Amino acid sequence: MFPIFLSLILLLCTFVLNSTPAIAANVPHGILKQPATEMTVSLGNSANELKFEPNDLQFESGKRYELRLTNPSAQKHYFTAKDFADAIWTQKIEAGKVEVKGAIHEVELKPGAEAEWFFVPLKPGKYILHCSIAGHTEAGMTGEIVISN
Numbered sequence: 001m002f003p004i005f006l007s008l009i010l011l012l013c014t015f016v017l018n019s020t021p022a023i024a025a026n027v028p029h030g031i032l033k034q035p036a037t038e039m040t041v042s043l044g045n046s047a048n049e050l051k052f053e054p055n056d057l058q059f060e061s062g063k064r065y066e067l068r069l070t071n072p073s074a075q076k077h078y079f080t081a082k083d084f085a086d087a088i089w090t091q092k093i094e095a096g097k098v099e100v101k102g103a104i105h106e107v108e109l110k111p112g113a114e115a116e117w118f119f120v121p122l123k124p125g126k127y128i129l130h131c132s133i134a135g136h137t138e139a140g141m142t143g144e145i146v147i148s149n
């Protein structure tokens, strides 16, 4: 009787633990009150070269960032980094008068567009960044994102 009761308790505990949003639990308390470290990445440039500038981004886990994405080129581009997006907690993306909250995997910027991505890196590792428009990755529109401890 007793072991059954115990395992029921364990099962309940497991259930409660699993139902806690894992990501939110990993975000340090009070992080949203800290000023964000600002960084800018431009998608393409005014000479219409197919590259990210800079193309190597470094973040520290547990800090809060404001990543400003700009597109000074004459064509649209994507900031695509799915594994990176899974390794961070996105607070929000601001673009114009719009705020988007929740998980984001890809951001499209039309010519002249700008967006600010507020997030906290959680999982250290190396991640690939690319622009998913046909031909752009092949032409060199790629980058590397590193999250360090």
Ligand SMILES: [Cu+2]
Residues within 6 Å of the ligand: 050, 076, 077, 078, 131, 132, 133, 136, 141
């Ligand atoms: Cu592109």
